[in-house]
Amino acid sequence: MAAGEGWARVHPATGPLRGRVTLPGSKSVTNRALLLAALATGTSRLSGVLRSDDTRHMTTALRAMGVAVEDLDDTTVRVTGTGRLARPDGPLFLGNAGTAMRFLAAAAALVDGTVVLDGDAHMRKRPIGPLVEALAALGVAASDTGGCPPVTVHGRGGFDADRVEIDGRLSSQFVSAVLMAAACGTRPLAVTVAGGDIGARGYIDITIAQMRRFGATVEPSGPLAWRVGATGYRPVDGAIEPDASAATYLWAAEALTGGSIDLGFAAADSGQPDARAWNLIRAFPHLPPVIDGSQMQDAVPTLAVLSAFNATPVRFVGIANLRVKECDRIRALSAELSRIRPGLAREEGDDLVVASDPALAGQVLPTEIRTYSDHRIAMSFALAALRIGGLTILDPGCAAKTYPRYWDDLAAVGARVERA
Secondary structure (H helix, E strand, C coil): CCCCCCEEEEECCCCCCEEECCCCECHHHHHHHHHHHHHEEEEEEEECCCCCHHHHHHHHHHHHCCCEEEEEECCEEEEEEECCCCCCCCCEECCCCHHHHHHHHHHHHHCEEEEEEECCCCHHHCCCHHHHHHHHHCCCEEEEECCEEEEEEEEECCCCCCEEEEEECCCCHHHHHHHHHHCCCCCCEEEEEEEEEECCHHHHHHHHHHHHHCCCCEEEEECCEEEECCCCECCCEEECCECHHHHHHHHHHHHHHCCEEECCCCHHHCCCHHHHHHHHHCCCCCCCCEEECCCCHHHHHHHHHHHCCCCCCEEEECCHHHHHCCCCHHHHHHHHHHHHCCCCEEEECCEEEECCCHHHCCCEEEEEECCCCCHHHHHHHHHHHCCCEEEEEECHHHHHHCCCCHHHHHHHCCCEEEEC
């Protein structure tokens, strides 16, 4: 066990987990709304915002760029912007917050001056090259470090070009970043996804919905092409919807224990991609033999751990992008499931195959689960501990990246959780 990381033990459930949980706000919506409020001219009031490591990095960076962000209570902020961002006094440190890094790298083109964006050791391994190439095509001098952060952007107050193609195969965040910055340009910008392929289209839909909410004009011009008007943004008062990715853990906990957890949130009411995992989870223990995770990538760790207890094996396809998340999630899921029981999961190319063994439930299999500083690995393997005794989750604090109250919420619905 690495020094200073700590551990968590979730003991096997002795009965159905029941209760009510107030989900955190969506990370995807929160960081988009914070940036758009910062780019608006005037004051926005946002309620239901997620308070986590990722949103803290975004907020700190926006303050460094001259935006007034006031905390009104635990989930409400007031953001006052001028329609532009100021050059920060020093580099922006963004930890391992991918949305903050990618969105702010494009927004930095709107600054008059040089902006350096950096992160922790994990962020320095995450790709950003296609976004830097798109900025260069827009006339913005920018450089990365071997295709990853740190990134240096020499902002000129906007873009010179009126059209750009972006490679979105590694991350839809590259496309979202340019779309959001485009509305603050001096003329309309045509944005096209190169090759007609993108990692997670649903997140582009979230981006466009938020842009329109803040007054931008975004019109489709093809299956993966849009025209963004140079409208700027107007301030908005509104709420952030609950996080569907967070909901998947509690939906799975219900399925594994026969429980009933009231989230005050219906999957059918959400526009977030991971909400579609609900229809799969409710089919447990008869998950389909093949699950395409391409459009619900952050739900794959939840579904993979759930699959360990399924009646039949499950193959996950369309998940190559999971190799460039906070860690290589395909490798991490395969390694840690097989640490519980050798051969429980394996990689086949970029597919993940979970062998499935309902007889795992009720066994005691002392195992230390490595989490690779990845919040989704930590939270998903806590689900396995609801059915298998002896599992220890290392570095449980990494859940704070998107769900700081996760361990407390598990306990609130009846799980026995120990932490040190």
